[in-house]
Amino acid sequence: MKILTRRDFLKSTTSAAAAGALIYGIPGKFAARREKKTRVVLVRNKDLFDKNKKLRAEIVQEMLDSAVKALLDEKDVLSAWKKIIKPDDVVGIKTNVWNYLPTTREVEEAIKRRVMDVGVEEKNISIKDRGVLQDRIFKNATALINARPMRTHYWSGVGSLIKNYIQFSERPFKHHPDSCADLATIWKKPIVKDKTRLNILVMFTPLFHGMGPHHFNSEYTWPYNGILVGFDPVAVDSTGLRIILAKRKEYFKEDRPLNPPAKHIFLADKKYKLGTSDPQKIEIIKLGWGKNILI
Amino acid sequence: MRSFDILFRFIIISILSFFVGVIMCKKDRDIKEMVPPAPEGWKREQDIKIFKGKNLYKYIDGSAELYLSYNFNKAVNCVYSSAGQPDIIVDIFDMTTSSDAYGVFSYSRDRADSTFGRESQYIGGMLSFWKGRYFVSIIATPETEVSREATFSIAKAIERRIEDRGEPPQIISLLPEDNLIRKSIFYFHHYIWLNSYYFISEENILQITKSTDGVLAKYREGSKNLILLILKYRNNRRAIKAYRNFVESYLPELDYRVCIRIEDGTWTAAALKDNYIIAVFNSSEKRAAILLIDSVKKKIIE
Numbered sequence: 001m002k003i004l005t006r007r008d009f010l011k012s013t014t015s016a017a018a019a020g021a022l023i024y025g026i027p028g029k030f031a032a033r034r035e036k037k038t039r040v041v042l043v044r045n046k047d048l049f050d051k052n053k054k055l056r057a058e059i060v061q062e063m064l065d066s067a068v069k070a071l072l073d074e075k076d077v078l079s080a081w082k083k084i085i086k087p088d089d090v091v092g093i094k095t096n097v098w099n100y101l102p103t104t105r106e107v108e109e110a111i112k113r114r115v116m117d118v119g120v121e122e123k124n125i126s127i128k129d130r131g132v133l134q135d136r137i138f139k140n141a142t143a144l145i146n147a148r149p150m151r152t153h154y155w156s157g158v159g160s161l162i163k164n165y166i167q168f169s170e171r172p173f174k175h176h177p178d179s180c181a182d183l184a185t186i187w188k189k190p191i192v193k194d195k196t197r198l199n200i201l202v203m204f205t206p207l208f209h210g211m212g213p214h215h216f217n218s219e220y221t222w223p224y225n226g227i228l229v230g231f232d233p234v235a236v237d238s239t240g241l242r243i244i245l246a247k248r249k250e251y252f253k254e255d256r257p258l259n260p261p262a263k264h265i266f267l268a269d270k271k272y273k274l275g276t277s278d279p280q281k282i283e284i285i286k287l288g289w290g291k292n293i294l295i
Numbered sequence: 296m297r298s299f300d301i302l303f304r305f306i307i308i309s310i311l312s313f314f315v316g317v318i319m320c321k322k323d324r325d326i327k328e329m330v331p332p333a334p335e336g337w338k339r340e341q342d343i344k345i346f347k348g349k350n351l352y353k354y355i356d357g358s359a360e361l362y363l364s365y366n367f368n369k370a371v372n373c374v375y376s377s378a379g380q381p382d383i384i385v386d387i388f389d390m391t392t393s394s395d396a397y398g399v400f401s402y403s404r405d406r407a408d409s410t411f412g413r414e415s416q417y418i419g420g421m422l423s424f425w426k427g428r429y430f431v432s433i434i435a436t437p438e439t440e441v442s443r444e445a446t447f448s449i450a451k452a453i454e455r456r457i458e459d460r461g462e463p464p465q466i467i468s469l470l471p472e473d474n475l476i477r478k479s480i481f482y483f484h485h486y487i488w489l490n491s492y493y494f495i496s497e498e499n500i501l502q503i504t505k506s507t508d509g510v511l512a513k514y515r516e517g518s519k520n521l522i523l524l525i526l527k528y529r530n531n532r533r534a535i536k537a538y539r540n541f542v543e544s545y546l547p548e549l550d551y552r553v554c555i556r557i558e559d560g561t562w563t564a565a566a567l568k569d570n571y572i573i574a575v576f577n578s579s580e581k582r583a584a585i586l587l588i589d590s591v592k593k594k595i596i597e
Contacts (some may be wrong), residue, residue: 005492010559154357155361210403
């Protein structure tokens with residue numbers, strides 16, 4: 001693959017250029033194209049948190065249901081989920097337990113509830129982050145649901161849906177070189193290949209900037225009150241990344257690219273063909289609260 | 296005779312191992328002693344943890360790479376608690392050199408002042424500073440007035456325990472002062488940080504290695520900022536090789552010129568001076584870019 005530079009992205013109006021411009025934070029204008037688009041649903045609700053800043057579980061469920069219905073063009077939530085999961089599926093819900101910003105119990109339970117509504121027995125469902133390689137359900141899973149929050153990350157640019165599968169690698173550190181550029185290779189492993197039925201990027205209080213050894217400061221989170229849902233993890237990550245970059249621009253009052261850029265999202269598209277990161281190939285359906293939507 | 300020889304070697308190795316062990320224990324004790332007693336009303340955890348080299352992953356998986364991309368040696372971690380208050384997490388990183396401690400600090404410098412150590416900043420419950428070869432982070436979140444007071448008290452106590460003030464990397468002195476945005480100065484020696492302010496390439500086209508000293512800084516230029524990059528290589532040969540690769544990959548038209556206009560209308564300039572590469576990006580004026588390059592060249596000669 002040719003080495004791509006800033007100038008290549010500026011010269012070209014191709015899909016790679018559009019995706020690169022987004023991920024590497026290069027300002028540019030690209031011609032709109034008529035192409036088949038992958039769908040990503042963004043749902044926001046201003047009442048997601050109660051007055052004590054606690055998540056309202058019923059609103060989380062409502063948001064997930066709306067997203068899944070819109071994603072599948074279904075009016076009924078169960079009909080939508082039946083297109084995703086079958087009653088005889090063995091389902092692994094890959095969550096994220098980072099203690100500063102976890103997927104949240106409410107999201108996990110909302111997913112599990114609908115999986116069970118479809119008819120999957122509870123004994124055939126597992127919710128896990130670390131230890132998936134040792135987990136009986138994950139080892140025998142026929143379906144995976146990938147759910148995590150988006151946050152900036154010291155080395156990979158952002159903690160993304162693509163990166164959430166690093167626990168499926170026997171040697172996670174093997175994926176560290178070059179800012180985790182080749183994370184998408186994990187998605188080709190037999191334990192996950194072609195099993196992911198749904199990707200949920202939690203954008204309740206995303207982290208748009210990090211500092212210190214724990215890379216967390218609540219100063220750099222904000223109540224976005226959203227979730228992004230789609231079948232294509234790269235498209236969902238790419239959309240979440242646009243929101244993070246827009247927030248950085250708003251907060252720092254200047255273009256502030258991620259440090260380092262989220263190269264793994266770009267390569268997941270251009271090199272590993274896991275999905276599309278090109279905003280022009282993504283149809284975003286926006287539902288609910290529209291204030292400060294940033295996209 | 297042979298068995299005597301083996302026994303003799305075994306004894307020598309045992310004695311050496313013992314002394315190495317004693318020295319290492321003393322060194323560990325040294326960094327542990329940097330953790331101060333608890334302020335009044337707070338309790339310090341008995342368990343003071345030490346992390347060395349790649350063992351840091353066990354503590355801060357995901358963030359360890361930043362420290363490892365500098366010259367991380369070891370870190371000590373301790374937690375302070377008080378009823379009704381957030382825990383205060385103290386991490387002291389021995390970065391081997393003051394340049395590296397400065398580098399880690401410069402990664403997330405945003406509102407720095409000199410309240411603690413050589414430079415410090417306090418944002419939303421998180422205090423960090425560098426002094427000598429140490430980078431110190433103290434976090435209490437969500438922040439309260441009481442936790443802030445205790446955080447500052449712990450910071451002062453740690454600062455006092457670091458005798459050597461340390462100096463910023465020498466390469467910083469090559470930055471011209473006019474229009475320099477000081478908080479933007481970022482020191483590094485791993486290629487991954489090259490694109491920190493401005494994406495140049497997805498590959499390491501400037502051939503930056505651990506032995507390369509790099510500094511990035513922003514300069515005010517009207518309503519926009521231009522970016523200055525200075526790289527110091529181990530020797531002239533490496534600098535020439537890196538410069539050729541950079542020009543071939545990024546600025547093939549450069550040829551005998553110093554400055555060219557790229558596709559977005561901004562000017563990019565690059566020059567080689569001894570074992571240094573100097574480059575200016577995102578300049579709206581050709582003259583400004585060339586002047587900045589010339590200023591750095593002069594400072595190198597001085």
